[in-house]
Amino acid sequence: MSQHRHPGASGRAGVVPALPDLPEATVARLPEYLRALHNLAETGHETISSEGLASAAGVNSAKLRKDLSQLGSYGTRGVGYDVALLIDQIEYVLGLTQRRAVALVGVGNLGHALAGYDGFATRGFRIAALFDADPKRVGEEISGLVVRHIDDLPRVAAEEAIAIGVIATPAAAAQRVADELVAVGVTSILNFAPCVLSVPDGVDVRKVDLAIELQILSFHEHRKASLTRLPATGGSTLTALPGGLAAPDTQEAIGT
Amino acid sequence: MSQHRHPGASGRAGVVPALPDLPEATVARLPEYLRALHNLAETGHETISSEGLASAAGVNSAKLRKDLSQLGSYGTRGVGYDVALLIDQIEYVLGLTQRRAVALVGVGNLGHALAGYDGFATRGFRIAALFDADPKRVGEEISGLVVRHIDDLPRVAAEEAIAIGVIATPAAAAQRVADELVAVGVTSILNFAPCVLSVPDGVDVRKVDLAIELQILSFHEHRKASLTRLPATGGSTLTALPGGLAAPDTQEAIGT
DNA sequence: CGCGATTTGTGCACGTCTTCACAAGCGCCT
DNA sequence: AGGCGCTTGTGAAGACGTGCACAAATCGCG
Ligand SMILES: NC(=O)c1ccc[n+]([C@@H]2O[C@H](COP(=O)([O-])OP(=O)(O)OC[C@H]3O[C@@H](n4cnc5c(N)ncnc54)[C@H](O)[C@@H]3O)[C@@H](O)[C@H]2O)c1
Ligand SMILES: NC(=O)c1ccc[n+]([C@@H]2O[C@H](COP(=O)([O-])OP(=O)(O)OC[C@H]3O[C@@H](n4cnc5c(N)ncnc54)[C@H](O)[C@@H]3O)[C@@H](O)[C@H]2O)c1
Numbered sequence A, B: 001m002s003q004h005r006h007p008g009a010s011g012r013a014g015v016v017p018a019l020p021d022l023p024e025a026t027v028a029r030l031p032e033y034l035r036a037l038h039n040l041a042e043t044g045h046e047t048i049s050s051e052g053l054a055s056a057a058g059v060n061s062a063k064l065r066k067d068l069s070q071l072g073s074y075g076t077r078g079v080g081y082d083v084a085l086l087i088d089q090i091e092y093v094l095g096l097t098q099r100r101a102v103a104l105v106g107v108g109n110l111g112h113a114l115a116g117y118d119g120f121a122t123r124g125f126r127i128a129a130l131f132d133a134d135p136k137r138v139g140e141e142i143s144g145l146v147v148r149h150i151d152d153l154p155r156v157a158a159e160e161a162i163a164i165g166v167i168a169t170p171a172a173a174a175q176r177v178a179d180e181l182v183a184v185g186v187t188s189i190l191n192f193a194p195c196v197l198s199v200p201d202g203v204d205v206r207k208v209d210l211a212i213e214l215q216i217l218s219f220h221e222h223r224k225a226s227l228t229r230l231p232a233t234g235g236s237t238l239t240a241l242p243g244g245l246a247a248p249d250t251q252e253a254i255g256t
Numbered sequence C: 001c002g003c004g005a006t007t008t009g010t011g012c013a014c015g016t017c018t019t020c021a022c023a024a025g026c027g028c029c030t
Numbered sequence D: 001a002g003g004c005g006c007t008t009g010t011g012a013a014g015a016c017g018t019g020c021a022c023a024a025a026t027c028g029c030g
Helices: A024-042 A050-057 A061-069 A083-093 A109-115 A150-159 A171-183 A210-228 B024-042 B050-057 B061-071 B083-093 B109-115 B150-159 B171-183 B210-228
Strands: A080-082 A100-105 A125-132 A145-149 A162-167 A188-191 A204-207 A250-252 B080-082 B100-105 B125-132 B145-149 B162-167 B188-191 B204-207 B250-252
Touching (some): A024 A050, A024 A061, A024 A083, A024 B210, A050 A061, A080 A083, A100 A171, A100 B210, A109 A125, A109 B109, A125 A150, A125 A162, A162 A171, A188 B210, A204 B210, A210 B100, A210 B125, A210 B162, A210 B188, A210 B204, B024 B050, B024 B061, B024 B083, B050 B061, B050 B080, B061 B083, B080 B083, B100 B109, B100 B150, B100 B171, B125 B150, B125 B162, B162 B171, B171 B188
Parallel strands (some): A100 A125, A100 A162, A125 A145, A162 A188, B100 B125, B100 B162, B162 B188, B188 B204
Antiparallel strands (some): A204 B250, A250 B204
């Protein structure tokens, strides 16, 4: 049970491997590998090569192998990776062996969609509670859960072990909600409101902002348009974009 | 005293302002700066220092200055940046001087929320059309737009200049929809379905996957939990995370 | 049992991103 | 006019991430 982890010395004690400290870029890709692996498992694959998994996940195979090697050696040379084993490993590393409880705050337009989303349940999470500040919304039942008032957060948090808070309120309320989540011990927040949150050390915030994604796409549109106005410098100018175009979570022109 | 520009007025015809090819990491942050600048403009600020803008955008000031310097020299030493001018500059670079038309495909749970989202309009975009494959959904009116059948996509695309396609269908349909979008000339896609899309060169795809975000948070939860089980190595172990913890679009522990 | 085909794991080189630290530039005040 | 304080813009260094290319390991087969 008690496991020691020292920087550099990844001594593995018995069955449970020590949590290695993975590069953040790797962590961001593991969920994608996991999804691809589940697909493969469903279609009857027992093993998969790095090449096969890489293409299913939309990355390059060298990168995939390097990522997986960070978790330990779970492949077999000449054969590939055992799909079931790898799923277990990645789920373990991502902390998905326990189904984490999620609290969703802000049951408006977006919040309703999220509350009804089955992707929570199928991918390792459980919506434990819904909150809103609007009295007209409190009491409403959404896919089996009753919306509670945000003031009940402390009480509910004491009952359920809330691991992650999701903020789907207007931006103006987001900081206040974040503070309230932090106050009841939540140390991971997913923020859909378009604003920056201030949180204490040790609390992780990830942000999803639709408009930012669109604006990044807009930039590339603008750029592509300005390129086509240039005198032809050779063949297809569109593919002459700089190599680094692919952002951390952008896929660009992965061939068929 | 170099170039100033007006949307549609000066220097657009012959003298192309030479779109610099920005580092992708910079492009991903510009929208955040833009949002912060709009907030500042609304609260009456005419100029802002790199320090002030950086904290409003949740980044470090050196990074912000380097990012902005990529666009040209639009700051004044000893003073800061002119808020209005910088807004114009960033909007120009991001290609927001023209309001781009967005087609939303898949008007289900999530699609409804997106269709009613005012963040499109307020941040440079216009929902031009809604599509679905379900005959029961076709004809429904959502915030002023009528849902059309996906088979009408070619006709609508000919009328409106669709710049960006947003996919909010189940994963099983996403590739097919992407192909149809590409076929009518769309070169930028925002994909909410949890799957990898194959597109030809020159087409940009960005993905938003809620479950991936949650799983990344889960990893850090798992990690924090395993750290607290360690014998105290002196002081607050939670802040002893490696410096690179902050992912491209993660904010971690930005002090109050 | 040994050999060839296959595929992993990784050393290495290269490119990108971040951060520091400071010179250069600007406005204000005297 | 000149000096002073403030802030930008950037060179350089280091951290980080990526992709190539190949040795090492394993399997299947004769
Ligand atoms: N609708 C979308 O598709 C979409 C897409 C991307 C981002 N967003 C962002 O998500 C957020 C929510 O969007 P929406 O369209 O659902 O807005 P909405 O106005 O429909 O819903 C917001 C909900 O939050 C509740 N709320 C307000 N203050 C609260 C508080 N202090 N505590 C608890 N609940 C509170 C309101 O009562 C309301 O029910 C916004 O910040 C929006 O910018 C929305
Ligand atoms: N609901 C959420 O909060 C949420 C969050 C994150 C991601 N997602 C993802 O977004 C997607 C949509 O989720 P949802 O909850 O809205 O699902 P949904 O089933 O409610 O809606 C999907 C819609 O797409 C339509 N559709 C199916 N095939 C189509 C086709 N070929 N062309 C056009 N339209 C088609 C369906 O008729 C339906 O209206 C899914 O991939 C889901 O995983 C949803």
